[in-house]
Amino acid sequence: MTKDWLRWHQDYESPHSSLARRLHVVQHELRWALTEGPHDAHDVRRLISMCAGDGRDVLPVLAEHDGGRSVQALLIEVDPTLSQRARMAAATLGLPGVEVRTADAGATDTYSGVHPAHVVLACGVFGNITFDDVRRTIAMLRALLLADGIVIWTRGRTDDGRDPSHDVRTCFAEHGFSEMSFTSPADAKFRVGMHRLTAQPVPVPPVPPGTRMFSFI
Ligand SMILES: C[S@@+](CC[C@H](N)C(=O)[O-])C[C@H]1O[C@@H](n2cnc3c(N)ncnc32)[C@H](O)[C@@H]1O
Incomplete structure (x- = not known):
């Protein structure tokens, strides 16, 4: 059964929920x-949000950052209802530099022609895919980012107390990223990381059409 992502977004409406707290951290890091x-x-800054949901982490920050004039943003979200909400929010906030694509963010074809x-x-990706896919996605980020480019990511602690975010941080380090910040509140499961690509970006590898970075499980 696929997860109800519309329902998942409702937790944002409870101001003290873990998700609302996570949103606050993600927006803080994005402002930075x-x-x-x-x-x-x-x-001009170019921004890509993979699995963007309704875009509430990105869009208000763009609006407050010089009315969004200096950011060209591509939000990729597969769910048509959520992507339409993001489109409407961008229009309401007056953000002409935002494109919302209803598309599969896990398919490398989706990024063909997209500038780094x-x-x-x-955000909300690494906890829903296998660790092999996390590794593949982090490797691909070297092609999707410019030199010194920044990735903001999340990964929750699991119910049995494991903290897979440690493996994610190790994986970023192995792929030439330096950690800028890592937020891990003791009283919440969410973790938010921010890494900068300090290794040289790599050209988009010649992957065959139909190659996948990740699939939600
Ligand atoms: C956990 S939510 C995160 C949403 C948003 N990034 C946030 O943090 O608020 C995961 C989102 O990924 C979307 N999604 C799942 N698989 C996807 C795919 N292959 N391509 C694009 N979006 C996908 C879901 O529809 C859902 O909106």
Whole structure:
């Protein structure tokens, strides 16, 4: 049975929920990435959000960051209802630089023709895919990011007390990323990481059509 992601988003409405607290951290890190992170010669930042949901982590931050004028954002979300909500939120906030694509973020074909970004968000992704897919996705981030590009990611602690975010951090280090921050509240399961690509970006590998980075399980 596939998960009801519309219902999942409802937890954001409870201000003290773990998800609402996580949102606060992700938005804080995104503000930091947009303010201090890399940009092009015209002061423009390109952003990709994988599995973007309704975009509530990204869109309000873009609106407060100079009205979104300096950010070109691509939000990729497979669910048509959620992606339409993100599109409407972007329109309401007056963000012309936002494109919401109803598409499969796990398929490398989705990124063909997409320019590498200064910031990538992978929030709510790593906990829903196998660790092999996490590894493959982190490896692909070297092709989706520009030099010094920043990735903001999340991974929750599991009910049995394990904390898979440690393996995610190790994997980022193995792929040439340096940690900028890691938030792990003792009284909540969510973890938010922020890594910068300090190794050289790699050209998009010549993957055959139909190659996958990840699939939700
Ligand atoms: C845990 S939610 C995270 C949403 C958002 N990133 C956030 O943190 O609020 C996972 C989202 O991924 C979407 N999703 C699942 N598989 C996907 C895929 N292959 N491509 C794009 N989106 C996908 C779901 O519809 C859902 O909105």
